[in-house]
Amino acid sequence: MSRSPRGGVAPDGFRALHRFGQNFLVDRGVLEDIVRRASIGEDDVVLEIGPGQGVLTRALLERGCSRLHAVELDERLRETLESLALREPRLCLHWSDALRVDYAALDPFPRKVVANIPYSITTPLIWTLLRFAGRGLRYHLYMVQKEAADRLAAEADTKERYPLGVTLEVMGGVERVRRVPPSCFRPRPRVDSAVVEIVLTRNFHLMEDALWSDMLHRAFAQRRKTLFNNLKGFGKIEDWEELLRKTGLDPRNRAEDLRGEEWLRLHEALRTSVG
Numbered sequence: 378m379s380r381s382p383r384g385g386v387a388p389d390g391f392r393a394l395h396r397f398g399q400n401f402l403v404d405r406g407v408l409e410d411i412v413r414r415a416s417i418g419e420d421d422v423v424l425e426i427g428p429g430q431g432v433l434t435r436a437l438l439e440r441g442c443s444r445l446h447a448v449e450l451d452e453r454l455r456e457t458l459e460s461l462a463l464r465e466p467r468l469c470l471h472w473s474d475a476l477r478v479d480y481a482a483l484d485p486f487p488r489k490v491v492a493n494i495p496y497s498i499t500t501p502l503i504w505t506l507l508r509f510a511g512r513g514l515r516y517h518l519y520m521v522q523k524e525a526a527d528r529l530a531a532e533a534d535t536k537e538r539y540p541l542g543v544t545l546e547v548m549g550g551v552e553r554v555r556r557v558p559p560s561c562f563r564p565r566p567r568v569d570s571a572v573v574e575i576v577l578t579r580n581f582h583l584m585e586d587a588l589w590s591d592m593l594h595r596a597f598a599q600r601r602k603t604l605f606n607n608l609k610g611f612g613k614i615e616d617w618e619e620l621l622r623k624t625g626l627d628p629r630n631r632a633e634d635l636r637g638e639e640w641l642r643l644h645e646a647l648r649t650s651v652g
């Protein structure tokens with residue numbers, strides 16, 4: 378076991394780098410739980426972010442998906458992954474930062490994303506992929522840091538509540554599937570992990586409207602402040618207090634107090650006022 382904060386040794390002696398979030402899954406039981414949970418069928422087009430040495434990649438291919446798009450940033454993994462792709466034509470590799478991929482161009486377009494992702498990009502990655510719910514990418518199964526799983530699934534009135542969690546609530550649902558201890562990875566991360574499942578079913582149009590995420594980020598900007606104090610001055614609204622009351626909200630509430638449907642009402646009121 379490596380104690381180096383910068384990485385450690387992965388299977389096959391590969392030098393794992395901390396900046397790439399490289400903690401490779403080595404536990405067969407967890408791997409099986411993930412692929413079983415994702416219930417990959419023959420016709421599924423799947424997206425994997427950060428295939429690494431291809432452990433999950435191989436398991437997904439074995440389950441029989443029709444195409445697997447895998448996005449990897451670390452060029453040192455080229456040889457390993459390309460030799461897998463050579464044997465397995467359903468695997469399509471994309472060498473890029475997962476936050477910069479032109480997902481719209483993926484052909485055939487994926488319906489599911491199943492991935493043990495680099496933990497540092499969890500929030501921006503999920504925001505990025507949510508934009509494609511309308512195109513059909515509606516099932517997401519991720520390994521994330523345990524605290525991130527808690528935030529993603531956090532309900533109203535909890536201190537873990539944050540803009541992405543609100544958005545997931547109104548677009549579908551999040552379920553924490555299982556905890557995963559550091560011993561299931563090489564090198565071992567210093568944090569606990571968890572598998573989360575996101576199923577998107579509604580309100581996909583919110584991702585086409587920058588006002589939705591701007592409103593949430595503004596409202597949550599300073600957590601100790603009230604909704605009114607965070608929002609005043611936002612969106613050319615003259616009287617925020619009146620707008621909040623008209624929407625049935627108490628201006629003294631904090632952003633974390635609001636339920637998904639209240640956020641939807643506020644967004645609608647804001648949209649119509651902004652014109």
Ligand code: SAH
Pocket residue numbers: 396397398399400401402403426427428429430431432433448449450451473474475476492493494495498
């Ligand atoms: N899925 C593999 C590896 C997980 S580690 C397994 O379970 O064993 C995270 C992986 O994401 C690494 O392969 C790392 O190189 C890759 N990665 C890190 N940052 C990335 C980014 N911005 N875009 C795409 N891949 C990235």
